[in-house]
Amino acid sequence: MxxxxxxxxxxxxxxxxxxxxxxxxxxxxxxxxxxxxxxxxxxxxxxxxxxxxxxxxxxxxxxxxxxxxxxxxxxxxxxxxxxxxxxxxxxxxxxxxxxxxxxxxxxxxxxxxxxxxxxxxxxxxxxxxxxxxxxxxxxxxxxxxxxxxxxxxxxxxxxxxxxxxxxxxxxxxxxxxxxxxxxxxxxxxxxxxxxxxxxxxTKQSLDGEKEIPVERLAATDDDTQLEVYDKIRALDFPPFQPAYTTLGGHRVQLTATSYEDLFEDAPVPDFEVDAPEESTPLAQD
CATH class of the missing domain: 3.40.50.170 (Formyl transferase, N-terminal domain)
Known part of the structure; x- marks a missing residue:
């Protein structure tokens, strides 16, 4: 044996x-x-x-x-x-x-x-x-x-x-x-x-890779959009910190997964946004 x-x-x-x-x-x-x-x-x-x-x-x-x-x-x-x-x-x-x-x-x-x-x-x-x-x-x-x-x-x-x-x-x-x-x-x-x-x-190979600038998120060319999409998916591994961007000094998580267990105690930022005079419905693709 x-x-x-x-x-x-x-x-x-x-x-x-x-x-x-x-x-x-x-x-x-x-x-x-x-x-x-x-x-x-x-x-x-x-x-x-x-x-x-x-x-x-x-x-x-x-x-x-x-x-x-x-x-x-x-x-x-x-x-x-x-x-x-x-x-x-x-x-x-x-x-x-x-x-x-x-x-x-x-x-x-x-x-x-x-x-x-x-x-x-x-x-x-x-x-x-x-x-x-x-x-x-x-x-x-x-x-x-x-x-x-x-x-x-x-x-x-x-x-x-x-x-x-x-x-x-x-x-x-x-x-x-x-x-x-x-x-x-x-x-x-x-x-x-x-x-x-x-x-x-190495174990440190993803260090410093998780922040995605707003400018890249807003890019309209196909190559950048696919690169950002793939990066968000690649860094989506609960319970670890996912990809994120920064808006108004606040960190916004970028993930397809519910991270409720990880972030349930985190404060929800309150963004002051001026409402447009006339609202337009969002298109449904």
Missing amino acids: PSVAFMGSHPLGERCLELLTDDGAFDVELVVTYGPDEDTWWDGCLYDTAESLGHAVVTREDERDVLDLDIDYLLSVYYPNILGEELLGHPNVAPLNLHQAELPRYRGSNVFSHAILNAREDDHWKYGTTFHVMAPEVDAGDIVARAFVPIRETDTARTLYDRVTEKSVELFREQLPLMREKRVRELATPQSEFDGERYFY
Whole structure:
């Protein structure tokens, strides 16, 4: 029975751990994740899920406890820490990661947003999720399998995230037989064998990108309108700050999503606007 150390977070981490447990062919030796009292933006808690499934669980501060275990796989699903060579070299078969983006196209962070921002110029209207062997360089290891969903022109970063999560669960389920047979390295493909654009984005890659000047919002040319539209969608990921503009010294959120939970306590600005002498009804397109 293959043995596993599972390192992860997010609802996707919970669902993959449940699949691994329900499969019955794996021995989950340890789960490493956020503590149950840590403040995270997503729903659910992998720590509590691991305990409810009967697994030993520790927080990220104790991740090196993995080195005390004889394991076949180190499996990462939304684990936030970058793992060093000692941990990556510890499992008998392979360290594996489920990366919610297409490799080798998108490495790093904020990839849902950047995929929407790049889709039109690159004419690349699909978004991937990748199961791969981990390497010391972030998201650079050999690829075991990929799956894709379309990027729709109405997608926000959050709707794309939600849809790809479902595809990632499906992809993970499909890899369980391969893991049982311990053939993942045998069938993995180096990233050098894939064609196409390659991007790497840091966690700070969207810093300073969220304010859209009023002048750009008011632009009438098609190129600017599409660029602004795509940017608003790409930065629409509750509960994080969306794109915004500034009117009369007040910040106005630009989003297709209801942010009531995030902004319910924010004051509503009162703009003094002179009424026209005759009102004209708005056209309905």
